[in-house]
Amino acid sequence: MDTPKQLKVFVLEDNINNIRTITNELREKNYNLHFFSKDNSVFDLLRFQPDILIHDYFANKVTLCHEWDMAY
Secondary structure (H helix, E strand, O other), rough: OOOOEEEEEEEEEOOHHHHHHHHHHHOOOEEEEEEEEHHHHHHHHOOOOOEEEEEEEEHOOEHHHHHHHOOO
C-alpha cells in the first residue's frame, strides 16, 4: 500500500492565535506545516520548493506550487 506524499505547506502568518486556528483546521490533512512571518519574501520562500504556499489563509490566497508544469 502506497503512503500518500506529505505536502510541504508554507504559511505566511504572524498572529499566534491565527497560527493555532490554522493548525487545528488543517490537522486532518496530510500537510507538513511551516509558519513564516509575512515580512518574508515569497520569492525567497519559493527557493525551498514548497508544495503549497498560503499567503493569506483567511482570504483564501493560496499558491498550489505542486500543480505547476515547470520548475520555478
